[in-house]
Amino acid sequence: MVTTNEAFPTNFLWGGATAANQIEGGFGEGNKGVSIADVLPGGKMRQQLLREKGLQFAIDKEKYTYPNHEAIDFYHRYKEDIALFAEMGFKAFRLSIAWTRIFPNGTELEPNEEGLAFYDRVFDELHKYGIEPVVTISHYEMPLHLAKEYGGWRSRELVTLFERYAKVIFQRYKDKVKYWMTFNEINGALHFPLMSMGFVPESEETKYQELFQAFHHQFVASSLAVKACREIIPDAKIGCMILAAPVYPYDCNPENVMHALEEERLLNFFCADVQVRGEYPSFMKRVFDERGVKLDIRDGDLELIKKHTVDYIGLSYYMSVTQKKDKMDDELIPGSVFDGVKNPFLKASDWGWEIDPIGLRIILNRLYDRYRVPLFIVENGLGAHDKVEEDGSIHDDYRIDYLRRHIEAAREAIADGVELIGYLVWGCIDLVSASTGEFSKRYGLIYVDKHDDGSGTLERRKKKSFDWYQNVIATNGEEL
Numbered sequence: 377m378v379t380t381n382e383a384f385p386t387n388f389l390w391g392g393a394t395a396a397n398q399i400e401g402g403f404g405e406g407n408k409g410v411s412i413a414d415v416l417p418g419g420k421m422r423q424q425l426l427r428e429k430g431l432q433f434a435i436d437k438e439k440y441t442y443p444n445h446e447a448i449d450f451y452h453r454y455k456e457d458i459a460l461f462a463e464m465g466f467k468a469f470r471l472s473i474a475w476t477r478i479f480p481n482g483t484e485l486e487p488n489e490e491g492l493a494f495y496d497r498v499f500d501e502l503h504k505y506g507i508e509p510v511v512t513i514s515h516y517e518m519p520l521h522l523a524k525e526y527g528g529w530r531s532r533e534l535v536t537l538f539e540r541y542a543k544v545i546f547q548r549y550k551d552k553v554k555y556w557m558t559f560n561e562i563n564g565a566l567h568f569p570l571m572s573m574g575f576v577p578e579s580e581e582t583k584y585q586e587l588f589q590a591f592h593h594q595f596v597a598s599s600l601a602v603k604a605c606r607e608i609i610p611d612a613k614i615g616c617m618i619l620a621a622p623v624y625p626y627d628c629n630p631e632n633v634m635h636a637l638e639e640e641r642l643l644n645f646f647c648a649d650v651q652v653r654g655e656y657p658s659f660m661k662r663v664f665d666e667r668g669v670k671l672d673i674r675d676g677d678l679e680l681i682k683k684h685t686v687d688y689i690g691l692s693y694y695m696s697v698t699q700k701k702d703k704m705d706d707e708l709i710p711g712s713v714f715d716g717v718k719n720p721f722l723k724a725s726d727w728g729w730e731i732d733p734i735g736l737r738i739i740l741n742r743l744y745d746r747y748r749v750p751l752f753i754v755e756n757g758l759g760a761h762d763k764v765e766e767d768g769s770i771h772d773d774y775r776i777d778y779l780r781r782h783i784e785a786a787r788e789a790i791a792d793g794v795e796l797i798g799y800l801v802w803g804c805i806d807l808v809s810a811s812t813g814e815f816s817k818r819y820g821l822i823y824v825d826k827h828d829d830g831s832g833t834l835e836r837r838k839k840k841s842f843d844w845y846q847n848v849i850a851t852n853g854e855e856l
Contacts, residue, residue, distance in 0.1 A: 384787060384853040389508060389797055392461060392804020392821070393470035393755050395515040395560070397444050399807045400474065402451030406490035409480025410520045412574060418443040418813030418828060441830050443808045443815060448824045449834055454498050456836065457805055460822055462505035464842060465849035469507050470754050470800050471498070472515035472560065473545055482519035482537050487544045495545075499552040509553045510690075510754065510800070512617065513542055513601065515560035516571040516810060528574020529590035532672075535597045542601040546608040554612045556605055557690045557754070558598040561619040563647040565591065567713055571810065584667040592671050595650050599684040606684075616651040617690035617754065620644055622739040626700035626717055635701040643697070643714075644739065645746065648689060652747045654682040688797060689743060692755030693782070696722075696735035713811065726760050727817060733781035740789035740796070750795045756782050757802035759809060759817040762839065770823050770839040779841065780856045787853060801845065805836070821845055 397413035416422045417440030435442060450457055461469055475482060477491030502509050518528065526533055542558075565572045565587065573590045577583035598616065605614045623640035625632040641659050649657040655678070664671070697716040700707065707717040710728045722730040736756070743751055758778040762770050783799060790796050803819025806826070815826045821841045826832035847855055 384790065385796075386852070388799070388852065389468040389510075389752075390849040390853075391466040391468035391470070391507070391510075391798065391800045392464075393510075393800040393802050394450075394472075394804065394807055395512065395517070395810070396472045396474040396477075397447075397515070397517050397808075398810060399447050399450040399471075399805065401445060401447040401449045403442075403445035405451065406477060406494055407480060407488045408474065408491065409476035409482075411474065411476045411517045412520055412523055412571065413444045413516055413810075414442065414476075415520060416444070416813060417441060418808075422813035423811070441828070443813050443828075443830070446826075446830075447808050448806060448826055451494070453834070453836075455501055457822070458498075458501045458505065458507070460836065460838075460842075461804065462507060464804075464821070464846045466505075466507050466804075467849070468510050468555070468798055468800060469502055469804075470510040470512065472512040472517060474517045475514060475541060476517060476519045478544060479519065479537070479541055481521040482534075482541070483521065487541075492544075492548050495549065496552070499549060503552065508555060510555040510557070510752075511545075511549075511553050512557045512560050513545065514538070514558065514572075518572075518574045523574035526574075529593050530573075530575055530586055532593055532674075535593055535600065538597040539600045539604065543604045543608070546605055546612075550609045550612075554609070555752075556612060556614040557617040558601050558614070558651075558686075559594055560617050561692060562591075562594060562598075562616060562651075563643060564619045564713075566642065567715075568811075584669050588664065588667075588669045589671060591647070592673065592677070595647075595681055596677050598651055598686075599680045602684040602686060603680075613687040615688040615690045615752065616648065616686045617692070618644065618648055620691040620693050620739045620743065621695055621697050621714065622735050622742060623697045623699055623716075624719070626698055631701045632699065636699040639697070639699050644742070648743070648747065650681060651686050652689060652749055654685040686749070688750040688752055689747060690752045690754040691739075691743070692802065693736045693739060693753060694756070695730045696732040696738070725758060727812070729759070731758075731778060733778075733785045735785075736782050737785040737789045737792070740786070740794045741792055744789075744794040750797050752797040753786060753799045755800065755802040757819045759803075759819050761816060762818045762823060764823065764837075768837060770837070772839045772841050775821075775839070775841045776844045779845065783848065783853060783856055 478487050570576050577586045623636045625636035697714045698719040700717045703717050724730045758775045805822040806818045806820035806824040809817040814828050816828050823837045825835040
């Protein structure tokens with residue numbers, strides 16, 4: 377890659393990103409309710425449940441380990457961790473509010489004061505160091521009660537419950553949080569709906585009807601949250617958040633090019649079009665017709681969506697996707713969250729995720745060309761096996777190389793004319809992997825002594841990447 381001398385903006389938000397269910401722990405403490413993540417065991421069983429119908433409703437600690445229950449114990453150690461983030465020089469820290477800490481079942485009329493007070497303490501600690509909170513309202517933390525009793529986002533009832541939850545946290549934290557996002561990786565539900573929507577489709581015959589109706593309910597809820605945010609915190613910025621991945625055709629065969637275009641529109645543009653442009657894109661009419669989808673759209677829904685669009689697009693970026701219309705099983709990528717084929721030009725991570733820094737520049741340009749709103753990289757990082765040396769050091773040069781090349785790509789995108797708010801490393805501290813429920817899939821610049829079998833001391837120690845990223849932030853990206 378030929379790099380530019382273009383500088384990052386002086387107010388660029390460098391930092392890191394996490395999610396409550398992956399770091400907090402504190403299971404059952406402070407009157408916290410049970411979330412979907414709390415009943416998902418670690419390892420292969422989690423991956424099976426993410427694909428199959430139903431949820432592991434009963435927690436069976438004799439049979440499974442539940443890594444989210446303790447996670448890395450941020451609930452009790454947040455001051456220690458935030459001090460480390462400040463030492464790295466963070467300008468921003470992305471976290472999520474656990475819905476179940478505020479409304480344990482999701483249906484209560486009054487919020488849980490202990491949960492609200494916990495986040496007051498966290499935000500106050502961040503502000504003590506001049507770190508801007510970037511808050512995701514819903515990040516795979518749906519109350520289990522809403523999944524079991526309502527069927528997740530298939531139910532219109534969740535719109536009202538989500539709006540109540542959003543209004544409570546806007547009112548409570550209006551002086552402490554200025555950057556918000558509604559749903560984490562909302563478009564990811566096309567591939568793994570359980571985490572974000574609270575259900576697995578009943579059958580292949582009803583799959584798309586269920587999914588797209590749930591999407592519509594989320595779009596309405598997101599618009600109501602945007603409306604409430606602007607009324608309660610007029611100086612705040614509220615965005616959507618998508619899982620971004622450029623889709624490449626396998627070759628120049630027009631059938632593969634067309635197939636890649638169709639896949640890209642569904643993955644990257646469908647949800648963003650509704651939340652940023654304020655309307656369903658024209659290509660969705662054919663998608664609905666061919667898949668037998670008939671949405672229940674109520675009076676006022678489309679007007680609400682049109683009027684209350686987001687201020688920016690938050691995005692996660694981990695990989696690109698290569699598509700081929702007719703693919704064989706041996707062409708698929710083991711471990712990938714997408715149904716793509718192997719790209720012969722790319723290497724993959726320990727978990728099979730193809731590494732494509734230039735893809736970040738490509739998707740940033742595609743999104744900015746289409747929407748002309750600021751973009752915010754709120755997740756990017758490398759899950760890898762880390763080795764602790766005898767002297768306690770962790771030499772994660774592979775992570776430094778990964779981050780360096782992706783930050784260079786972000787700088788290139790800025791030179792291309794993209795308006796970029798900031799860059800947040802995913803898993804700035806080791807956490808529970810959402811997709812595999814593992815600790816061994818480590819993302820952090822800070823190592824946490826916690827392991828897949830539940831053992832460990834929870835001791836924190838800096839990796840080599842800690843010092844490297846500290847220098848990147850100190851020089852505003854001039855020294856990579």
